[in-house]
Amino acid sequence: xxxxxxxxxxxxxxxxxxxxxxxxxxxxxxxxxxxxxxxxxxxxxxxxxxxxxxxxxxxxxxxxxxxxxxxxxxxxxxxxxxxxxxxxxxxxxxxxxxxxxxxxxxxxxxxxxxxxxxxxxxxxxxxxxxxxxxxxxxxxxxxxxxxxxxxxxxxxxxxxxxxxxxxxxxxxxxxxxxxxxxxxxxxxxxxxxxxxxxxxxxxxxxxxxxxxxxxxxxxxxxxxxxxxxxxxxxxxxxxxxxxxxxxxxxxxxxxxxxxxxxxxxxxxxxxxxxxxxxxxxxxxxxxxxxxxxxxxxxxxxxx
Amino acid sequence: xxxxxxxxxxxxxxxxxxxxxxxxxxxxxxxxxxxxxxxxxxxxxxxxxxxxxxxxxxxxxxxxxxxxxxxxxxxxxxxxxxxxxxxxxxxxxxxxxxxxxxxxxxxxxxxxxxxxxxxxxxxxxxxxxxxxxxxxxxxxxxxxxxxxxxxxxxxxxxxxxxxxxxxxxxxxxxxxxxxxxxxxxxxxxxxxxxxxxxxxxxxxxxxxxxxxxxxxxxxxxxxxxxxxxxxxxxxxxxxxxxxxxxxxxxxxxxxxxxxxxxxxxxxxxxxxxxxxxxxxxxxxxxxxxxxxxxxxxxxxxxx
Numbered sequence: 001x002x003x004x005x006x007x008x009x010x011x012x013x014x015x016x017x018x019x020x021x022x023x024x025x026x027x028x029x030x031x032x033x034x035x036x037x038x039x040x041x042x043x044x045x046x047x048x049x050x051x052x053x054x055x056x057x058x059x060x061x062x063x064x065x066x067x068x069x070x071x072x073x074x075x076x077x078x079x080x081x082x083x084x085x086x087x088x089x090x091x092x093x094x095x096x097x098x099x100x101x102x103x104x105x106x107x108x109x110x111x112x113x114x115x116x117x118x119x120x121x122x123x124x125x126x127x128x129x130x131x132x133x134x135x136x137x138x139x140x141x142x143x144x145x146x147x148x149x150x151x152x153x154x155x156x157x158x159x160x161x162x163x164x165x166x167x168x169x170x171x172x173x174x175x176x177x178x179x180x181x182x183x184x185x186x187x188x189x190x191x192x193x194x195x196x197x198x199x200x201x202x203x204x205x206x207x208x209x210x211x212x213x214x215x216x217x218x219x220x221x222x223x224x225x226x227x228x229x230x231x232x233x234x235x236x237x238x239x240x241x242x243x244x245x246x247x248x249x250x251x252x253x254x255x256x257x258x259x260x261x262x263x264x265x266x267x268x269x270x271x272x273x274x275x276x277x278x279x280x281x282x283x284x285x286x287x288x289x290x291x292x293x294x295x296x297x298x299x300x301x302x303x
Numbered sequence: 304x305x306x307x308x309x310x311x312x313x314x315x316x317x318x319x320x321x322x323x324x325x326x327x328x329x330x331x332x333x334x335x336x337x338x339x340x341x342x343x344x345x346x347x348x349x350x351x352x353x354x355x356x357x358x359x360x361x362x363x364x365x366x367x368x369x370x371x372x373x374x375x376x377x378x379x380x381x382x383x384x385x386x387x388x389x390x391x392x393x394x395x396x397x398x399x400x401x402x403x404x405x406x407x408x409x410x411x412x413x414x415x416x417x418x419x420x421x422x423x424x425x426x427x428x429x430x431x432x433x434x435x436x437x438x439x440x441x442x443x444x445x446x447x448x449x450x451x452x453x454x455x456x457x458x459x460x461x462x463x464x465x466x467x468x469x470x471x472x473x474x475x476x477x478x479x480x481x482x483x484x485x486x487x488x489x490x491x492x493x494x495x496x497x498x499x500x501x502x503x504x505x506x507x508x509x510x511x512x513x514x515x516x517x518x519x520x521x522x523x524x525x526x527x528x529x530x531x532x533x534x535x536x537x538x539x540x541x542x543x544x545x546x547x548x549x550x551x552x553x554x555x556x557x558x559x560x561x562x563x564x565x566x567x568x569x570x571x572x573x574x575x576x577x578x579x580x581x582x583x584x585x586x587x588x589x590x591x592x593x594x595x596x597x598x599x600x601x602x603x604x605x606x
Contacts, residue, residue, distance in 0.1 A: 089430055089454060097403030104400045110410065113566045116559050118551035122573050127392055149452045151392060248421035256419045264412055265421045 003027045007041025007049060008062060010273065014040070017277035023284060038287070040280050043068040050075055058287060060280045062271050064139075065218060066297055067191050076299045081283055083276050084295040088142025090269035091216055095186055096146055098240045098262065099126060102212055127151040130181060134198070135188035135217060136164050137303075139269075143186060155182065159194075175199070176206040184212045191218035192302035201226035207236050216268045219244040228254045231261055242268040306330045310344025310352060311365060313576065317343070320580035326587060341590070343583050346371040353378055361590060363583045365574045367442075368521060369600055370494045379602045384586055386579055387598040391445025393572040394519055398489055399449055401543045401565065402429060405515055430454040435481060437501070438491035438520060439467050440606075442572075446489060458485065462497075478502070479509040487515050494521035495605035504529035510539050519571045522547040531557045534564055545571040 004026055008014050011030050018028060018040075029036070032052040039046055039059045046059055047068040061069070061082045069080060101107065103124035112119035131147045133140040136156040144154045144166035156167035157178045171178035175198055179185055185207060189195040199213075200223040207213070213236065215222055224245055230236050238260035246253075247266055255261060283293050297303060307329055311317050314333050321331060321343075332339070335355040342349055342362045349362055350371040364372070364385045372383060404410065406427035415422035434450045436443040439459040447457045447469035459470035460481045474481035478501055482488055488510060492498040502516075503526045510516070516539065518525055527548060533539050541563035549556075550569055558564060586596050600606060 090426075090428060093403055093429055093453065094407060094426070096399070097407045097409060100396055100400030101404060101409055104397060106400060106404055106409075107413065109567055109570075110565065112568075113559075116554060118568045120568055120570060123393075123397075123570055125393060126396055146452065149449065150396065251419060256416075262413065263416045265415075265423055267412075267423060267426055270425050 001025045001027050002037045003029060003033070003035050004038040004040060005032055005036045005049065005053070006030050007039060007045040008273075009042065009045075013273035014062075014277055017273050018281070021277070021281050023281065025288070026284070038284075047071075047074065058293065060283055061297075062276045064269075065191060066303075067218075070299060070302055079293060080297040080299065081293050081295045082297050082303070083271060083279055085138050086271075086275040086279055087269040088139050091139045091188070092142050092146040094216060094242070094264075094268040095143055095214055096126075096150070098214060099184060099212070102238065128153070129183040130155060132157065132178060132182035132185045133167070133188060134175070134178075134185065134221075135190075136161060136167060136170075137188065139216075140164065140186075140188045141166065143188065175203045179203050179206040179211075180208075182207060182211055184214065187213070187215045187217040187221050189217035189221045190303040191220050195221045197221070197223045199223065199227070201230065204230040204236060209235060210237050212237050213239040215239070215241045215243055217243060219247070224253075224255065228258045228261075231258050234260075238262070240264065242266055304328045304330050305340045306332060306336070306338050307341040307343060308335055308339045308352065308356070309333050310342060310348040311576075312345065312348075316576035317365075317580055320576050321584070324580070324584050326584065328591070329587070341587075350374075350377065361596065363586055364600075365579045367572075368493060369606075370521075372600075373602060373605055382596060383600040383602065384596050384598045385600050385606070386574060386582055388441050389574075389578040389582055390572040391442050394442045394491070395445050395449040397519060397545070397567075397571040398446055398517055399429075399453070401517060402487060402515070405541065431456070432486040433458060433484060435460065435485035435488045436470070436491060437478070437481075437488065437524070438493075439464060439470060439473075440491065442519075443467065443489075443491045444469065446491065478506045482506050482509040482514075483511075485510060485514055487517065490516070490518045490520045490524050492520035492524045493606040494523050497605075498524045500524070500526045502526065502530070504533065507533040507539060512538060513540050515540050516542040518542070518544045518546055520546060522550070527556075527558065531561045531564075534561050537563075541565070543567065545569055 006014055006028055032049045034054055036053050037055050037057050043061050043063055043066045056078045058079045064083050064087055066082050105121055109119050130153045132155045134157045136158045141164040144164055147154050148166045154167050155169045157171045162170050198221050204226055231239055240262045242264045243266055286293055309317055309331055335352045337357055339356050340358050340360050346364050346366055346369045359381045361382045367386050367390055369385050408424055412422050433456045435458045437460045439461040444467040447467055450457050451469045457470050458472050460474045465473050501524050507529055534542055543565045545567045546569055589596055
């Protein structure tokens with residue numbers, strides 16, 4: 001009977017989900033031992049356990065981002081799969097919630113109401129606006145689909161796949177060219193060496209002055225100093241950041257004092273135990289049948 | 304050549320749209336005279352002009368709500384058409400903007416940021432929630448479609464049509480029964496005698512305590528005193544109101560002091576000259592060809 005190590009801060013929620021599924025032939029434990037073959041857990045907790053698991057064959061990460069396990073100093077003699085496919089709907093609610101906050105001037109109206117003002121300011125609309133996706137994986141594809149629902153044009157920047165039916169125009173070479181005609185730039189990139197500071201001052205300067213930037217990917221994609229300068233100078237309209245180079249964002253970070261910036265503390269797409277357990281269960285059934293696993297991570301590529 | 308009276312506060316915008324369309328055989332004026340056959344305008348302005356137009360045949364209203372023209376004391380010897388079909392996308396942006404504001408706890412996160420707090424509060428989601436539409440016309444159908452995009456269940460209360468493919472369950476008899484299992488109650492009703500105070504204290508008491516109420520229909524559908532009491536007592540989670548029995552909302556109205564209430568000053572779906580002119584042009588072409596007009600209002604029914 002394969003032994004599974006469950007490593008999560010809220011391990012009870014996950015245990016409940018796995019027990020409800022009544023998986024045959026699976027012995028679930030929550031502390032490392034020498035006979036463990038499978039791990040289902042949070043990447044930062046898994047990292048510490050790696051040296052204690054000589055029989056490890058497969059790790060299912062509970063997150064999309066698996067940076068803690070990509071350190072070249074760590075072992076790579078196991079199959080690593082990440083959480084994919086489940087975050088699209090949540091990311092879409094986040095991104096379009098904030099785009100609509102902006103267009104509908106919801107904060108302005110809230111403050112008008114505090115002053116007993118009947119505020120007739122005409123709202124903007126998403127319709128006919130252009131959304132640029134920096135990264136067109138499963139989350140990007142989901143965002144593109146929601147954008148189409150709202151009558152938008154979708155531009156996609158990718159170095160790999162061009163298979164998303166909801167992307168109208170693809171860009172490959174130059175991120176500044178891609179940024180030039182966007183109303184909204186959405187970064188959905190993972191943390192890899194290739195994505196570091198891909199959004200730099202020249203990309204930010206290429207954005208139209210009314211443009212909005214949202215980062216739901218990883219903090220290292222952004223030159224944070226350049227972004228703070230761009231926002232402070234009014235060169236762009238605003239930014240909504242869920243991810244940062246250092247998290248939690250340090251108390252003295254300039255972003256706490258940067259205008260036209262909303263900080264959402266890495267809450268865009270939480271891993272709900274039900275969703276993530278379903279994904280593990282699907283993959284575990286494949287594992288038991290000796291089939292190829294879904295969502296396998298390439299250690300070199302980083303996702 | 305038929306003579307058209309254009310009656311709008313922003314008549315230049317509309318004139319520009321109509322001139323661009325180069326409609327054949329149409330003489331456009333902006334002050335009433337005895338030879339006017341057609342009117343394209345805002346219902347409150349049209350009301351005053353009605354006695355001055357002996358040859359009037361057709362009025363195309365620029366709004367969805369045509370209450371100013373429904374007073375039984377006014378003439379009804381002309382065809383009245385309203386603006387329909389164009390407000391669905393805007394209403395959808397409004398409704399889902401505010402639903403996401405609520406689920407994503409956007410205001411709370413904004414205030415956390417002002418206090419330099421890294422706020423990890425887990426967001427809610429629209430997925431698997433139940434949206435109740437009070438009124439399932441063209442706007443309701445559009446909202447139902449967006450709700451389906453976000454993975455929601457849609458309940459519809461209607462006394463007439465059941466033709467919307469995105470409504471999962473219809474209710475007909477009792478609004479309180481309809482309200483019982485909703486996460487969000489959205490009122491899209493026009494102002495008619497049949498809709499007056501349809502949302503009363505018993506309906507509000509039937510809503511689950513976590514429920515949110517949004518009114519994008521007309522203010523008379525709501526017993527405002529009952530709603531203020533319900534919100535003040537915490538019996539329901541919150542309300543977002545775009546429309547009121549009296550607009551602008553009077554300075555001494557209790558709603559300015561009611562907790563968990565957002566006021567948006569009748570801005571949910573503004574009539575954009577481009578959209579409304581396209582609708583008039585479509586109907587004018589039908590009119591010139593002697594065809595039946597679209598969006599005809601039944602004076603008795605009120606929409």
